[in-house]
Amino acid sequence: MMKKILVINPNSNPAVTEGFSDSIEALRLTSGPEIECITLEEGPWGIETQEHADSVVIPLRDLMLARTDADAFVIACYSDPGIEVCRKAVPEPVFGIQESGVFAALQRGERFGVIALGPKSIERHLPYIRHLGVESRLAAELPLNLSVEESESEGAFPRILQVARELSEKAGADTLILGCAGMARHRQKLENAIGLPVTDPTQAAVCQALGTVLLA
Template sequence: MTRGSPKGPIVVVNPNSNEDVTQGMREALAGFALPGGPAIECVTLTEGPFGVETQEDSDSVVMPLARMAKERTDASGFVIACYSDPGLEVCRSVASCPVFGIQESAVLTAMSRADLFGSIALSPKSILRHRPYMRRMGVLGRLANIRPLNMSVAQSHAPESFPRIVEVGEALKADGAGAILLGCAGMAGHRVALEAALGVPVIDPVQAATGMALAQALVAG
């Protein structure tokens, strides 16, 4: 398969239709634009649900994501910015560039920062998707715990959710986590403040995946 030009954009797709989440991704990735490097293009999957919070929501965005991945032949990288990585394998099978899922990328990044990592999930239903994925990755031996916020995507994005996110992060530290994953793209805006509050590395999965896509684009050039 012919790979896309390394000078083409890295397309970061928010599979839910909440534009506020996409804007939060743009802000989190503002520092990733390098002189002479690929542009970082954050886009919203307008036909997606307002929040990807259940298995049904996750499954519903697979084919729209695959169509977009196939159509974006100009891209040097494609990032699926939903923590359960819906459609990752099918997008990889049809895209003309490398495809990265934010959960896979975040887990790999966390294991490079600490022996054990913990993950902040939106809800118990989210955990039902995240834990089996980590089992398939073969990394449960490095997982301290996954704890839920009991919030929606939109709620986790809001500033008033920060005290609850800190509370769950502290519980994960008590479980033995030396690095914390934000288990939803909607939490991107909390990363810096949360890392300061917890005193351990906090991994924004969108940044982790986009960083991998950017590195791949640069070495390909």
Template sequence: MDKTIYVINPNCLVEVTRGLKASLAPFEWNAGPRIECMTLRDGPPGIQTEQHVESAALLVGRLVADLEQTRGDQVGAYVIACFSDPGLYLARDQTRKPVLGIQECGLLTAMSLGQRVGVIAILKTLMNRHARAYAAAGIASRIAGELPLSLGVAELQDEGTTRARLLEVGRRLRDEYGSEVLVLGCAGMPQYRAWLEDQLAVPVVDPTMAAVAMALGRVLDAG
């Protein structure tokens, strides 16, 4: 198939994009759509505040518009790889192709795996934004709780610290909040998903993987 799914990392950290590319390798096969991971090089160094979200949103919309003009025939779908879904609706205005935000897709996948969903955020600064999104989507009653790692996007590359915090926060969400399934609330943690699932014995959803799986379904269905 000659279609490409463009996975947009809306921050400027190329190491995050490399991690996305590595985690999504199992989703590619010879006859299937290509998956291209892109770094928003003018984006902020991590989406960690409301200002970061708003500034990245315009850049995401502009990138999608540019890709539609330059590569429109080969585009199968777009995935915005940030849990705040920056520019999701703006990007959808630029194209008739599917545009998937990883927060929406991650939560939809999690709700198919358990009744009570726990979200592992990276920082407290965006948790109010997330809560508003859950309420707007009508799924707030399914969110058992959300807790932060208190680590920035760049700090997620420190494997020892990140694993320790993931285990601590994940256990709290499981044991104290009754979470039956956990969602990683950032695109920068796919390398920890399987390990955390084994440690906690509950399903753990990486939202970018969930979004790309949905995008594959849409692209293949479209032929």
């Protein structure tokens, strides 16, 4: 049986799932493992507050426990909600896109900048950055002041580029992270426009999961 990586969108917006699924198409190898992207139907339409993040922890855990066909899991939300709970609940490896995205970005620059949805997102992200021990490498994290749904649209790109330039020119970031799974479709266009490495954290997490599963 072909091995499987299950990538879970903890919000209930299928357009976000479709967007990051498209962004990892190149990682779908004909020889496997299979990469399945699903939407958590119980989740909020967008995870934009701590309450939203807390509300998906138990549903995520229960979904992973039920999916005994998966060989690895990816939580496709930039605040990695429930990652410790899920890691304790299932024997398979669980990857969070914030953790994976940060460490991937650090391999491409000295100081990383994060493009966040809004101030409440930053409030969730910064304690986790400190937990990961990489606060000294963070140039800044700046908000788009957009919702998850708005950030996913093509019309969000000018604002994303504006914040990217602020991170580069004012904060000194030499590598950037898209701070929401919904921004996946903007990565290549932003990298071409800004001239700096741009990490899509879902791509980073799936790459790590892929290597883990292939070498198991």
